[in-house]
Amino acid sequence: MDPVEALRELGGVAPFHELIALTTRAKVTGALADGRILKPRHDRYCLADASLIHRAVAATGGTASHLSAAQEFGWKLKHDPVRPCITLPRSARKPAGPYELHWADLSERERRRNVTSRTRTVIDCARAYDHDVALCVADSALREGIVDRDDLLLAAARSPRTGRAKAVRVAAEASHLRANPFETCLYVIARSVQGLDVVPQGEVPGVGFVDLLDRALGMVIEAESLEHHWTKAGLQRDVDRYTKAARLGLVVLRFTWTDVMFQPDDVAAAIAEVVRWRTVQAVGRHGLAA
Structure with missing residues (x-):
């Protein structure tokens, strides 16, 4: 896979071991030489677009904010900002x-550092963008470990009235357990399906942790990446894992990054269809038991 495509699938930023799992060392070296990807610091690779924000800050005299601030912190995003995101003082x-x-209104520290604070960045994104985009930012912030969920809940409750409900929802659903934007976006799709109640990284005895689990309906939903499945050993692990799940009576749904990012309605429809017949099965079993 081309390193640019690999980085986009990985959320726009990745350490070497994640990037090399989807491409080759020679391709990474070539993309760096061409300027198509950047290495801003040790063991950190990102898309070249990330450098645009520095020029934008200098040109406007503003502060990097929203998705551009999230990029500055090295957080994984659903997608890069289309344009540099800049916050200016109200009088500007x-x-x-x-x-x-x-x-x-910006704090002195934010103006001095040319980037909004981590907590503010999450809340700004929650108020400004679609839920899946904002939740990717919030999940990335929690995975970093500098801010926690209580910080986000408090900041959301204190945020301006416009967009506050969106911010509170993002803070309430944010989790460090989802590994990347792929899993976060799949979670958002699954949460939109009526009758489904999934938890991230649910543990199934004999199978291990799965991306999303609804225990009541016996449904497992997985975000499948080439990173773990393109070798013979990876294929064998998959076969063993999902055979064990089937023996436990679980239904496993597997979706690719392309499915989740570009065909979310189809993914939701597929999940909803399985939810319907699993619900019917559950009712039938209950009736027989009675």
């Missing part, structure tokens, strides 16, 4: 240029 004039602009 609108600068010319292709920017995503916001106006707010």
Whole structure:
């Protein structure tokens, strides 16, 4: 796989061991030489677009915020910002240029460092973007370990009225257990299906941890990546794992990154169909037991 495509699948930023699992060392070296990807620090690779924010901050005199701030922190995102995201003081004039602009009161520390705080960045994204985009940011923030869920819940409750409900929802659902935006977006799709109640990284005896689990319906939903399944050993692990799940009476649904990112309605429809017949089965078993 091309390193740019690999980084996009990995959330826009990745350490070497994650990147090399989807591509080759020679391709990474070539992409670095071409400037298509960057290595801003040791064991950290990102898309070249990430450097645009520094020029935008210098040109506008503003502060990197929203998805651009999340990029600065090295968080994994559903997608890169289309334009550099800049927050300006409320009194500032609108600068010319292709920017995503916001106006707010900024702290001295934020102005000095040219980037909004971590907690503020999560809440800003929650108030401004779709739920799946914002939850990817929140999950990444929690995985980093500097802010915790209580920080987000408090900040969401104190946020401006416009967008507050969205912020509270994101803070309430945020979890460090989801490994990447792929799993987060699959979770958001699954949560939209009526009658389904999934938890991330649910443990199944004899099988291990699965991406999403509904215990009541006996459903496992997996976000499948080439990273773990392109070798003979990986194939054997898959066969063993899902055979054990079937022997326990579980139904396993598996979706690719392309499915989740570009065909979410189809993914939701597939999950909903299985939920319907698993619910019928559950009712039938209950009736027989009675």
